[in-house]
Amino acid sequence: MRGRSYLRPEPWQLAGSPADARWGVQATRYLYMNGQCRYCGEHAQGPASSVTAHPLALCLACGTPQCDKQRGCLVCMIGFVGRVPYGQSTACGYARCGKPAVARAPRVGRVCTHHLIQATSRGRTLRSQIDNSVRLRELGGLDWQKLTWFGPERRYAVRRWHDDGRTGWTTGQHRAGFETAGAADREAAAWNDPRTSDGWHAERVLLTDEVRAQIEDWEGRAAGRSAVARLT
Numbered sequence: 001m002r003g004r005s006y007l008r009p010e011p012w013q014l015a016g017s018p019a020d021a022r023w024g025v026q027a028t029r030y031l032y033m034n035g036q037c038r039y040c041g042e043h044a045q046g047p048a049s050s051v052t053a054h055p056l057a058l059c060l061a062c063g064t065p066q067c068d069k070q071r072g073c074l075v076c077m078i079g080f081v082g083r084v085p086y087g088q089s090t091a092c093g094y095a096r097c098g099k100p101a102v103a104r105a106p107r108v109g110r111v112c113t114h115h116l117i118q119a120t121s122r123g124r125t126l127r128s129q130i131d132n133s134v135r136l137r138e139l140g141g142l143d144w145q146k147l148t149w150f151g152p153e154r155r156y157a158v159r160r161w162h163d164d165g166r167t168g169w170t171t172g173q174h175r176a177g178f179e180t181a182g183a184a185d186r187e188a189a190a191w192n193d194p195r196t197s198d199g200w201h202a203e204r205v206l207l208t209d210e211v212r213a214q215i216e217d218w219e220g221r222a223a224g225r226s227a228v229a230r231l232t
Contacts, residue, residue, distance in 0.1 A: 004182030006140045007148045012051065013038045021151025022056055022065040023075060023137065039150055040067045040074070057082030060102035061116065062130045064137065072104065075141065076133040078126060079103045084110070094118070103130075138181035138206070155207040156184035157215065160191055163199040169215045170202075177207040 007026040015038050027041025035046020037054050046052035057068035061079025070086070073079035084090045084101055092099045093108030094115050101110035105119040105126060116127040133141075138154070141147035155177030160168040170187055171177045178184040184204040191202035205211055 004139045004185075005180035006138060006154075007146055009038075009148050009150060013041075013148075013150070015051065016053060016150060018152060020053065020056060021149075022067065024067065024148050024150055025074065026146045026148045037067060040069070042067075042069070060100075061113075061126075062134050064134070074145070075137045075147065076103075076130045078105070079130070135204075138204075139185075154181075155179065156181055157205050157207050157211060158184050158187045158191070158202050159205045160200055160202045162201075167218065169218055171207075171215070 006023075009024075010026055010029070012029045013024075013027065020039075022039055024037075024039030025041055030036055030041075031049045032043055033048055035044040035048075035050040035052035036042070037044040038051050039053055042054075044052045044054050054067035054069055056065060058065055059073040059076060059079040059081050060083075062073060062076040064073060064075045064079075066074055066081060068082045071081065073081055079102060088101075089110065090101055091097070091110070092101050092112035092115055093105065093110045094112075097112060097115065099112035099114060102113050103111055103116065103126060105111040105115075106121050108115075108119065111119045111126065116130065117125050119126045121129065136142065137147055138156070157177050158170040160170065170191075172179075172183065172187065178187065181204060188202040188204050191197060191200050
């Protein structure tokens with residue numbers, strides 16, 4: 001059974017190079033008076049009814065690559081994409097801070113990366129809200145967001161750690177990792193179940209080259225311990 005995942009692009013959206021990999025939305029094709037961005041589905045510079053693309057930029061708060069349209073982040077919804085909007089101060093709104101602003105914030109207007117853990121909205125810090133948005137991103141976001149990944153296939157692993165200091169990894173039935181974030185989340189939930197966890201905790205992790213190296217290192221150390229155990 002496949003778990004929940006980000007949505008797949010519509011056929012008309014498939015294009016671009018790996019260098020353009022970014023998050024967008026599953027969009028309907030329209031015949032605009034100018035171009036239509038293949039990644040976000042909105043108006044973009046280009047000939048009438050053409051399929052084109054906005055420039056690529058990163059959200060300063062959550063790091064999500066996406067279209068640069070001088071709007072809030074399509075994932076965390078509070079981060080500035082690429083830069084602070086024109087006409088606004090680029091400094092954090094907290095007194096005597098002055099560090100570069102990365103996101104909108106209640107009361108102070110803008111906050112830097114450091115103050116994301118201090119600024120709150122609806123009883124939660126902005127940092128925790130952003131972390132939750134990034135976790136949901138791999139699942140397609142909230143129902144209305146329809147988040148879509150345009151780029152190489154994404155795979156996932158489950159990182160495990162025990163109260164006594166032991167660690168471990170799980171990649172599902174294949175070394176390539178879990179195919180969907182939802183499947184990895186279910187595996188992590190099983191390890192986190194207080195009725196059966198026996199001190200274990202787990203979380204879903206995107207399989208990057210760095211994570212694969214950590215898994216290989218862990219497997220090597222685990223194999224070494226098994227060999228020693230057989231000799232004793």
